[in-house]
Amino acid sequence: MRILVSNDDGYNAAGIEALVAALRPLGEVTVVAPETNCSGASNSLTLRRPLTVRQAANGFHFVNGTPSDCVHVAxxxxxxxxxxxxxxxxxxxxNMGEDTLYSGTVAAAMEGYLFGVPSMAFSLVDREWRHLDCATRVAHDLVARFRDRPWDEPLLLSVNIPAVPYRDLAxxxxxxxxxxxxxxxxxxxxTPYGETVYWIGPVGRALDGGAExxxxxxxxHAVSMTPxxxxxTDHARTDAVARWMADRVSAPEAR
Incomplete structure (x- = not known):
């Protein structure tokens, strides 16, 4: 099995290094990841300058662009x-709830999915890398399951893993x-020069956080797997928009 690995934290992040080590027994792994941290880059592509691809000593390829750039170029x-x-x-x-709209991690997986490649995005719910070994075991388990039971058609799966020991997963x-x-x-x-600057504030707390x-x-403390x-398209609202426009002439008036 050939596996393409990317991320948004950068090619030298602890998460991608641990992930690759966990996946290598399962197949041929190729890494194409951003040169620097691109958290929050979402699905952006770099269109106004050329991209370079270089290779690190450990064999990882890194791109001076976004997560979507990396997968697109690959x-x-x-x-x-x-x-x-x-x-x-x-x-x-x-990467839960609305996080998925901003996430470079999910965007890299989505770029693969847009090209028809089955894709998984893994996120550890801790910013201190606590219990990274649990997350790598979960990733190994799910990728091994995919190898043994591949999906009937491409799927985009976002996986969030709680920061607990593997034995405590529910x-x-x-x-x-x-x-x-x-x-x-x-x-x-x-700034020291008197200029006012702004940092984006923390994400909001959970509003809709039911068991499902x-x-x-x-x-x-369960692993969350969200397809x-x-x-x-808001399919439930298409009729409402049509009714809203129902009394308008069929063609815009000439100006």
């Missing part, structure tokens, strides 16, 4: 083959995304 010219699975992570922190749950309260206010500061959500699973889709 799949459209760098690799020369189509991977059987794309794995992104292990992220330094949770199983695996298939979940939906929860919701957060709005983010905390920005943090205002001043990613928040609920993590609260119960994601790219279609952002």
């Amino acid at each position: 799949l459209t010219g760098l690799l020369g083959f189509r991977p059987d699975l794309l794995v992104s992570g292990i992220n330094n922190g949770a 199983g695996f749950r298939t979940t939906r995304l929860g919701r957060r309260h709005p983010a905390e206010p920005v943090i205002r500061s001043t 959500t990613d928040f609920g699973a993590i609260e119960a 994601l889709r790219v279609d952002l």
Whole structure:
């Protein structure tokens, strides 16, 4: 099995190094990851400058771009083959609820999924890398299961792992995304030159965190597995929009 690995924390992050070590017994692993930390980059692509790809001493390829850049370049010219699975992570922190819209970790997996490659994004719900060994075992378990029981069609799976010892995991749950309260206010500061600057504030607390959500699973010390889709259409509201426009003429008036 050929596995493409990427992340958003950068090619030298502890999470990707541990992930690759866990996956190497399962197949041929190739790493294409950002040169620097790109947390919060979402699905952005670099279009106004060229990208460079270099290779580190450990064999990892790194790109001076975003997570989506890395996967895009890998799949459209760098690799020369189509991977059987794309794995992104292990992220330094949770990607639950609205986090998935901003996450570079999820974006790297989504880029693979857009090219028809089955993709998994792994996130450890701790920013101090506590119990990273638990997260790597979970990643190994799920990728091994994919090897033995591949999906019938490509899937985009976001996996969040609680920061507990592996023996204390309360199983695996298939979940939906929860919701957060709005983010905390920005943090205002001043540079030594007197210029006012702003830091984005902390994420909001869980608003919708029922047992069936990613928040609920993590609260119960279970691994959360959320299948994601790219279609952002609010299908339940299409009729409402059509009714809202019902009394308008069929064609815009000439100006």
